[in-house]
Amino acid sequence: MIEFEIPLRVLYRCRRKMTVYKAIDLFAGIGGxxxxxxxxFGDDIETVFASEFDEPACKTYRANFDDAFEIAGDITKINASEVPDFDICLAGFPCQAFSLAGRRKGFEDDYKGRARGTLFFDTLRICTDRLNKPKVIFCENVKGLPIHDKGRTFKTILGALEEDGYVPFCKVLNSKNFGVPQNRERIYIVAFREDIAPRDFIFPTHAGRKKAIRDIMEEAPISPKYYLSDTYMETLRRHRAHHEALGHGFGYEIRDLDDIAGAIVCGGMGRERNLIVDHREHSMVPVTRIKGHINTEDVRKMTPREWARLQGFPDTYKLTLSDTQLYKQFGNSVTVPVIKAIAARIKEVLDAQGEQGRVE
Structure with a gap:
């Protein structure tokens, strides 16, 4: 009998193939x-399905992820049978229904004919209406979710997970503790299938070095289109003075470069609440139609790339759409380093379980 020695690299590749976790990306947004x-997870994860309702977000997603599958649309119209088997469900279900900054309608929230507040249950439907239920369901939402409707909304969500055979763990984390200069609190839910659930799941509390706004600024010169006009600056001052007279806290805010940004949001005063003063050399000649002249105080908005950096997206991430769309998308997205830190803890739990129940 002739014996063959199998090269270690071959054994390594075989082992790697066996340890690939399959994931689906629901409410995928721009893929944060x-x-x-x-x-x-590195090479130990493969995304096999993605769903996103917003077409501009889909365009950004496609520009940055090379997938063989098409991005599915409205999750309410997707049957669980249409989704390949998977180990991990990623679901950043819409937060507007529960946001402290919004109308907080919760399960009754309606947007373009879609009940945004109930989309969590579509996530659960896709995970549980199948023979092989996934090992992990991961969700992210606004920090106000646990107190919405006096806690009843959150209790309903956790109860639904438990009823369908999952053990949920949750924690509010702040992005400023994970290597980005942004004060952004969000709640993260990690639900393990009960047969593999650990007794406890310890969320990370921090990762990476602390950064300030100046650490994420683009190199000069910055396009003059990001510098506010003197006319608009005066409008912002009047707006803030009006609200201050009424006892409100609304208005623009100029951030210290050695401090951190406030939470970036997709609309309203999102950009104006995170203005900076950038005295570096730049053109004073407008490149867009503005009223008045470029302000001489050097006040500007952060650029879309700087917003991407506030969310921890690498500079290799392609920004192919208009500034308006990009501000909206990064305001709606997640802080990547926070997700990475939690995902690393999830991987530790899954790897400790070995091959039991893994999708082949």
């Missing part, structure tokens, strides 16, 4: 949650 899991 997926990116965090990809960074934590």
């Amino acid at each position: 949650i997926r990116m965090g899991f990809d960074q934590a």
Whole structure:
């Protein structure tokens, strides 16, 4: 009998193939949650399905992820049978229904004919209406979710997970503790299938070195289109003075470069609440139509790339759409380093379980 020695690299490849976890990306947005899991799992994860309702977000997603599958649309119209088997469900279900900054309608929230508040249950439907239920369901939402409707909304969500055979763990984390200069609190839910659930799941509390706004600024010169006009600056001052007279806290805010940004949001005063003063050399000639002249105080908005950096997206991430769309998308997205840190802890739990129940 002739004996063959199998090269170690072949054995290694075989082992790697056996340890690939399959994931689906629901409410995918521009792929921030997926990116965090990809960074934590490396070659040990493969995304096999993605769903996103917003077409501009889909365009950004496609520009940055090379997938063989098409991005599915409205999750309410997707049957569980249409989704390949998977180990991990990533679901950043819409937060507007529960946001402290919004109308907080919760399960009754309606947007373009879609009940945004109930989309969590579509996530659960896709995970549980199948023979092989996934090992992990990962969700992200606004920090106000646990107190919405006096806690009843959150109790309903956790109760639904438990009823369908999952053990949920949750924690509010702040992005400023994970290597990005942004004060952004969000709640993260990690639900393990009960047969593999650990007794406890310890969320990370921090990762990476602390950064300030100046650490994420683009190199000069910055396009003059990001510098506010003197006319608009005066409008902002009047707006803030009006609200201050009424006892409100609304208005623009100029951030110290050695401090951190406030939470970036997709609309309203999102950009104006995170203005900076940038005295570096730049053109004073407008490149867009503005009223008045470029302000001489050097006040400007952060650029879309700087917003991407506030969310921890690498500079290799392609920004192909208009500034308006990009501000909206990064304001709606997640902080990648926070996701990566949590995903690394999830991987530790899954790897400790060995091959039991893994999708082949």
